[in-house]
Amino acid sequence: MEGASVSTNPRTVEEVFKDFKGRRAGMLKALTSDVEEFYRQCDPEKENLCLYGFSDETWEVNLPAEEVPPELPEPALGINFARDGMQRKDWLSLVAVHSDAWLLAVAFYYGARFDKNERKRLFNMINELPTVFDVVTGKKPVKEKPVMNNTAGNKSKATGKHAPEQQSKLSKPPPPPPKDEEDNLDDEDEEEHGDTYCGSCGGNYTADEFWIGCDICEKWFHGKCVKITPARAEHIKQYKCPSCSNKRART
Helix, strand or coil: CCCCCCCCCCCCHHHHHHHHHHHHHHHHHHHCCCHHHHHHHCCCCCCCCEEEECCCCCEEEECCCCCCCCCCCCCCCCHHHHHHHCCHHHHHHHHHHHHHHHHHHHHHHHHHHCCHHHHHHHHHHHHCCCCHHHHHHCCCCCCCCCCCCCCCCCCECCCCCCCHHHHHHCCCCCCCCCHHHHHHHHHHHHHHCCCCEECCCCCECCCCCCEEECCCCCCEEEHHHHCCCHHHHCCCCCCCCHHHHHHHHHC
16 A cells, blocks of 8 residues: 555654654544545445555555555555445444554554553553544534633634624724733633644644634634634634535535
């Protein structure tokens, strides 16, 4: 399978974790922002297909590796065969579960020579991230957030999603807090909203990045992941993420 092998295998815990995050990000793209293209490529009329994620955050649907044994553990075989035999969301959830299993298999294939403490540290680092299944199914609920700062647009993470009518009536935002107080607010924001993850890449919330919330599924996204800037968000009355927009179009 072209592109599945790597020229230099990761050797440290940090390198293996970086490889894991890159592959995970690629698979998340296939199952979220690129889901229409992924669905199209998984034609049941084709041969056994697999979903691969690569360390450069890209993905590919392709036939399994021909060499035996393969250079790396292989993902679930024949994901395309079940595509039309079950509901779309259930099929995507099934692919997500197998994707999580494959990501762990690859990570611990690289980590097989680690000692006990290194393997434990690698697992703990991986376990801090939501699984592909969590992100695809929205298993981790995103609670409504209070106002966190006054620097971003009315659709960003910074101002929260509640009371849009009141926000639209404000003639101007309140003055920013003093510098020391603003730094404290950012620290409190990251602690309070550390359980919030991007619906596209699965990354954790950080106060120094622009976020936007979907008014349909109520998931949050990095602005860069869904190609929305703070300036553009100012003119959006109701934001729909790519997944919800695609659902509306099919309906």
